[in-house]
Amino acid sequence: MNIIENLAMQNLGVDMEDEQQRESWKIQNDSQADWALDKIREAQAEYRRFEMVVNDKIAQLQAVLEKEKERIVKEVEFFSFKLAQYFETVPKRKSKTQETYKLPSGRLVKKYRQPKIVRDDEKLVKWLEQNGMTELVKIQKSPDWATFKKDTEIVGDKVVSKTTGEVIDGITVIEQAPEFKVEV
Structure with a gap:
């Protein structure tokens, strides 16, 4: 329990954890109204703090994701280059517009583009x-x-x-x- 909830329990006789008491409780004077305003301000400040932490985490994760994307692109380019080299050494199925070589996990394709x-x-x-x-x-x-x-x-x-x-x-x-x- 935080300080404000302790004060509410001691001075106002309100238990913020007890759902039934929470539903039946009503603001009856300026002190209670002022206390409720403090609770709202505290909740909004807590949300803004939480939002900043989440946004920082999102920015960190996006940076990690971008770095991983760069790594994956380099890896795909590397293996595609090696596959292209290998492709030149194997017998291929040829048509007018392309050459293909089938493998169990996919196909290697060289397409001839029109000039x-x-x-x-x-x-x-x-x-x-x-x-x-x-x-x-x-x-x-x-x-x-x-x-x-x-x-x-x-x-x-x-x-x-x-x-x-x-x-x-x-x-x-x-x-x-x-x-x-x-x-x-």
């Missing part, structure tokens, strides 16, 4: 107009890439027309490295 194509729309529009393909030029003078792309193919680091075999000006091909994934 990234960087277009210079001004040059491409000019090329389409010079080659009589104005139907592939949109009104705002940008190439209809979705349609035109069907008539092109990548040869090395150039894009050529399937119909004429001519290298198309205004398109740059940038090869992208395969993407390696570990699926668990």
Whole structure:
């Protein structure tokens, strides 16, 4: 029992532990009202103290969690790198877009990404107009890439027309490295 509860027991005849007495007790004078205000102030101060301790603990735990996350990311990167090295030494199942190697606990996958194509729309529009393909030029003078792309193919680091075999000006091909994934 704290000091205030002792004073309440001695001076006011109130036992704060006895639930029945607590329910029937009423504030009857200014001294009891002032005592109740002190109890409220004390309870609010205790809550603020408790809240500060909890918030400090939360901050500590978040720092520990962040440090653990960094450790786990490094560990995953390390093992993924080692698995990628191992992957290059084993026979794989190959398709047009990826290579896979199955293991009891998961799969190793190397996905081949499409080359990234960087277009210079001004040059491409000019090329389409010079080659009589104005139907592939949109009104705002940008190439209809979705349609035109069907008539092109990548040869090395150039894009050529399937119909004429001519290298198309205004398109740059940038090869992208395969993407390696570990699926668990």
